[in-house]
Amino acid sequence: MPRSRPNLLERQRRRLVVPFLLPALVLYALFMLYPAFTTFYVALTKWDGVNAPEWAGAANFTRLTEDSLFASTITNTIVFTVLGALVLFPGAMFFGYVTQRMRLGRVYRFLILAPVALSVTTAALLWKFLVDPNFGAVQSVLRAIGLDSLASVELLGRPSTAMLMVVLATVWHGIGLWMMFFAAAAERVPAELKEAATLDGATSFQVFRHVVWPLMWEVTRTLLILWMIQGLQTFAFIIAMTNGGPLRATEVIGTYLYKVAFASSEFGYAAAIAVVLFAAILVLTLISQRLTRRESEQY
Amino acid sequence: MTTPTAAPPALAAPPVAPAPPRRRPPVRPGRVLTNLALASYCLTSVSAFVWCVMVSLKTNPEFFSSSPWSLPQDPQFGNYAEAWNGAQISRFFLNSLYVTVTSVGVSLLFAVMAAYVLARVDFPGRSVVRLVFLSGLMMPAFLVIVPLYFLLRNLGLLGSLHGLVLVYIATQIPFSIYLLSSFFQSLPKELEEAACMDGASPTRTFFSVVLPQVSPAIASVALLNTLTIWNEFFFALVFLTDPEQQTIPVGLLGLSVNAQYSANWVQLFAGLVITMIPMLVLFAFAQERIARGVSVGALKG
Numbered sequence: 334m335p336r337s338r339p340n341l342l343e344r345q346r347r348r349l350v351v352p353f354l355l356p357a358l359v360l361y362a363l364f365m366l367y368p369a370f371t372t373f374y375v376a377l378t379k380w381d382g383v384n385a386p387e388w389a390g391a392a393n394f395t396r397l398t399e400d401s402l403f404a405s406t407i408t409n410t411i412v413f414t415v416l417g418a419l420v421l422f423p424g425a426m427f428f429g430y431v432t433q434r435m436r437l438g439r440v441y442r443f444l445i446l447a448p449v450a451l452s453v454t455t456a457a458l459l460w461k462f463l464v465d466p467n468f469g470a471v472q473s474v475l476r477a478i479g480l481d482s483l484a485s486v487e488l489l490g491r492p493s494t495a496m497l498m499v500v501l502a503t504v505w506h507g508i509g510l511w512m513m514f515f516a517a518a519a520e521r522v523p524a525e526l527k528e529a530a531t532l533d534g535a536t537s538f539q540v541f542r543h544v545v546w547p548l549m550w551e552v553t554r555t556l557l558i559l560w561m562i563q564g565l566q567t568f569a570f571i572i573a574m575t576n577g578g579p580l581r582a583t584e585v586i587g588t589y590l591y592k593v594a595f596a597s598s599e600f601g602y603a604a605a606i607a608v609v610l611f612a613a614i615l616v617l618t619l620i621s622q623r624l625t626r627r628e629s630e631q632y
Numbered sequence: 633m634t635t636p637t638a639a640p641p642a643l644a645a646p647p648v649a650p651a652p653p654r655r656r657p658p659v660r661p662g663r664v665l666t667n668l669a670l671a672s673y674c675l676t677s678v679s680a681f682v683w684c685v686m687v688s689l690k691t692n693p694e695f696f697s698s699s700p701w702s703l704p705q706d707p708q709f710g711n712y713a714e715a716w717n718g719a720q721i722s723r724f725f726l727n728s729l730y731v732t733v734t735s736v737g738v739s740l741l742f743a744v745m746a747a748y749v750l751a752r753v754d755f756p757g758r759s760v761v762r763l764v765f766l767s768g769l770m771m772p773a774f775l776v777i778v779p780l781y782f783l784l785r786n787l788g789l790l791g792s793l794h795g796l797v798l799v800y801i802a803t804q805i806p807f808s809i810y811l812l813s814s815f816f817q818s819l820p821k822e823l824e825e826a827a828c829m830d831g832a833s834p835t836r837t838f839f840s841v842v843l844p845q846v847s848p849a850i851a852s853v854a855l856l857n858t859l860t861i862w863n864e865f866f867f868a869l870v871f872l873t874d875p876e877q878q879t880i881p882v883g884l885l886g887l888s889v890n891a892q893y894s895a896n897w898v899q900l901f902a903g904l905v906i907t908m909i910p911m912l913v914l915f916a917f918a919q920e921r922i923a924r925g926v927s928v929g930a931l932k933g
Contacts, residue, residue, distance in 0.1 A: 343754065346749075346753045349753060353748065353749040354746050356745070357742040357743055357746035357765075358746070358761070358764075361806070363783075364799050364801075364802035365768055365776060365806075366768075368776035369771050369775050369779075371779035382782070431666050432670070437667070441670045441671075444674040444678060450914065451908055452880060454885050455881075455904055461888075463683065468897070470679075472700075473699060537662060538662065565772075566772050566773075568865070568866055572869070573885055573888075587774060594777065594778055595870060611771075611772060
């Protein structure tokens with residue numbers, strides 16, 4: 334392609350390309366790209382990490398289809414993601430929308446956002462101890478408000494409630510950021526539209542339902558996919574709160590992969606799980622990009 | 633919306649035209665309910681934190697015998713000193729500090745340089761290089777973990793903080809480049825051209841003309857990366873096995889396991905409170921910036 338003669342600035346700048354690009358590229362290639370690609374090879378081998386990897390073809394992947402434990406981790410991951418979305422999205426939307434024009438809005442926002450600053454371990458341990466049957470503070474509150482039957486339940490020790498507790502802790506930790514996403518989305522709704530509806534006598538819920546929500550739905554779709562991508566990778570809260578228990582009721586794909594690799598030293602199999610996980614994330618990312626593109630065409 | 637507070641007439645020396653009478657919005661039940669919901673949520677949140685602080689000031693026997701919500705009879709501030717020195721919180725703290733400062737600093741420097749070139753210089757293969765970097769945005773940690781573990785082992789860096797720093801530098805690069813290059817694209821080019829006309833070398837132009845202009849963006853990215861790295865858990869858990877070399881998130885987990893055996897819970901809670909404080913302080917000062925940066929990243933990404 335014939336270019337117009339680059340001016341002096343352009344020519345000078347070109348000298349920067351290699352020295353400016355190289356450090357980032359080298360580190361990124363060595364510690365991200367190279368391992369990422371190698372995973373696809375490792376996934377096709379049987380490897381205990383001590384001896385050389387043995388070629389195994391697709392054996393790891395056929396094993397995955399027969400592994401009932403893997404199947405249950407997928408179910409658990411989906412349960413986590415769906416439960417999480419059911420708690421997180423209405424909550425974050427509500428917080429994001431109502432704190433916008435409130436007198437105390439900034440105070441509320443700060444308090445809702447603050448847990449984000451805690452490390453996941455701190456947040457997870459805090460909730461683990463709060464619901465501890467021996468010394469937890471939640472139990473005494475439940476008793477005080479007359480829910481004695483619930484107070485005697487070991488919330489993290491029962492398969493039926495453990496996942497819910499992990500979900501609640503995860504949502505508590507991150508909801509502030511999602512609140513900000515929704516607040517940003519709601520701000521993009523033209524104020525005249527809302528005012529017009531209010532003048533016509535709509536209640537604030539009606540304004541939300543018929544004016545704000547149709548416009549916000551586009552963003553919500555994208556955020557839902559973002560949440561799914563995060564849900565697929567959930568790890569830290571589970572490790573810190575239940576370590577996959579009780580009876581593997583909270584074992585998710587991430588914790589399973591971690592244990593297959595670093596507790597059972599089946600690195601080929603772990604890599605196969607990683608490849609499947611990556612494929613799922615890739616599909617979700619592509620869907621979200623398509624949605625985003627359509628959205629920007631509409632506006 | 634508040635009704636304008638009427639200034640005492642005596643003080644209003646130049647008679648200000650009275651503000652047009654605004655109707656006070658009628659008290660709607662919806663508004664009350666909304667406030668109630670928000671307030672009770674925030675109260676729960678805050679009381680979780682308060683509970684943690686109260687436990688950290690009790691003695692171990694008191695912790696087990698007293699009601700969870702009782703105030704400590706005789707606040708044991710010594711628990712904090714014990715956690716800091718005895719339970720190695722100070723060691724975790726220094727490790728986290730070292731890992732965060734070096735990796736965020738180095739990674740930011742490299743990312744700024746790369747983002748500048750990618751945004752401003754037209755060179756063959758630019759779009760490919762950009763795509764290679766951006767592909768890192770959707771690489772989950774799980775995808776790289778197995779080969780990375782062996783790469784670090786072969787380099788003799790497994791279990792060391794330096795190895796973790798290298799990994800952290802690499803993982804921050806895609807996101808930083810992504811955010812920074814869009815900032816570079818929005819900058820006007822005239823200043824750089826003027827500097828070039830005045831005979832400044834391109835490197836000099838970059839460091840003394842371009843960088844100062846993007847410093848707010850750099851500060852945002854640095855904050856976000858600091859928050860992420862300070863709290864990073866997965867890589868730290870896999871790579872750091874020696875308690876002497878652990879960062880706060882992993883070290884705390886080890887402490888919580890130990891607490892179950894030694895029944896020294898109050899010390900653990902003191903440790904939890906200590907680790908909460910610096911990030912909460914940082915957050916209190918930079919809340920807006922963090923929130924804005926994160927939402928930009930998420931909504932575009």
